[in-house]
Amino acid sequence: QVQLVESGGDLVKPGGSLRLSCAVSGFSFSDYYMTWIRQAPGKGLEWISYINGRGTTVDYADSVKGRFTISRDNAKNSLYLQMNSLRAEDTAVYFCARGSLYFHHWGQGTLVTVSS
Amino acid sequence: DIQMTQSPSSLSASVGDSVTITCQASQDISNYLNWYQQKPGKAPNLLIYDASHLDAGVPLRFSGSGSGTDFSLTISSLQPEDAATYFCQQFDTLPYSFGQGTNLEIK
Numbered sequence: 001q002v003q004l005v006e007s008g009g010d011l012v013k014p015g016g017s018l019r020l021s022c023a024v025s026g027f028s029f030s031d032y033y034m035t036w037i038r039q040a041p042g043k044g045l046e047w048i049s050y051i052n053g054r055g056t057t058v059d060y061a062d063s064v065k066g067r068f069t070i071s072r073d074n075a076k077n078s079l080y081l082q083m084n085s086l087r088a089e090d091t092a093v094y095f096c097a098r099g100s101l102y103f104h105h106w107g108q109g110t111l112v113t114v115s116s
Numbered sequence: 117d118i119q120m121t122q123s124p125s126s127l128s129a130s131v132g133d134s135v136t137i138t139c140q141a142s143q144d145i146s147n148y149l150n151w152y153q154q155k156p157g158k159a160p161n162l163l164i165y166d167a168s169h170l171d172a173g174v175p176l177r178f179s180g181s182g183s184g185t186d187f188s189l190t191i192s193s194l195q196p197e198d199a200a201t202y203f204c205q206q207f208d209t210l211p212y213s214f215g216q217g218t219n220l221e222i223k
Contacts, residue, residue, distance in 0.1 A: 045152075045160065045203055045214040061211045062117075095159055101207040102150060104171070106159035 002026040002105045004096050009110030016086050016114070022079040022096030022107055030054070030074040033100035036081050038092035039109070046092075049081065050100050064090075086114045118142050118206050122215035130223045134192040137218045139204035141185045148208040151180055151189045153200045154217075160203060164189065196222050 008020040022034070035050040048061045049070040058070050069082040079096050093109040119142040129135045139149065147167040152160035162171045164180035167187055177192045191198055199222045204215040 044216045045205070047205075047212045047214070059210055097159075101148075101212070102162060102165050103152075103160070103205075104162050109159060 004107035006110035145208035
C-alpha cells in the first residue's frame with residue numbers, strides 16, 4: 001500500500017538549517033508530483049512547496065521562497081526539503097503528500113522546532 | 117494570494133444532527149476546492165474533491181456543494197467519529213491555500 005514516511009525534524013536555533021526527507025513506497029514515485037505542507041502547533045495547514053515527477057518544475061509559498069529548496073531522488077524514492085535561515089515562525093509539523101491538487105496520501109509528519 | 121475563510125471556527129452538535137460548514141474564497145475558484153478531515157495527531161484525510169465529489173470510502177453522510185466563491189460541507193446524521201477539524205483547500209491558483217479550519221465537537 002501507499003506509504004510516506006517523513007524524517008529529519010529536530011530542534012534548531014534561529015538561522016540554522018535542516019533537511020527533511022520523505023521516503024515513499026507502494027507506488028511509482030516518479031509518476032507523481034509531491035508536495036510539502038506544514039502545520040504550526042494548534043494552527044491550520046499551509047501549502048509550502050511542490051515538485052513535479054521529474055524534478056524540473058517547482059514552486060514555493062512566498063513565506064519560504066529563497067530559504068527552502070525542494071528536491072527529489074527518484075532512484076531512492078525520496079523527497080527532500082532543505083530548509084535554511086530558519087525562523088521561529090517555521091516551527092511546525094511538516095507533512096509530505098502525494099500529488100499537486102488532491103492529497104489522498106500523506107505522511108505522519110515530522111516536527112521542526114526553531115528556538116534558541 | 118487567494119484567501120479561504122471558513123465559518124464557523126468551531127461548533128458543537130449531537131449525534132444524529134446535521135451540520136454545515138462554509139468556506140468562502142476571496143476570488144472565483146470555479147469548483148477547484150477540496151475538503152479534509154483531521155483528527156488530533158494525525159494527517160488530514162481527503163473527504164470531498166472538486167467541491168462535490170465524495171472520495172472513495174468516505175461515508176455518504178458527507179456531502180459538498182458550491183462553486184465560484186461560496187462552498188459548503190454538510191455532515192448529516194452525525195456520528196461520534198466525526199469529531200475532528202475540517203479544512204477546505206483551493207487549488208485554482210498557487211499557492212494552494214487552506215481555510216483556517218472548523219473544529220467540530222460531538223456532544
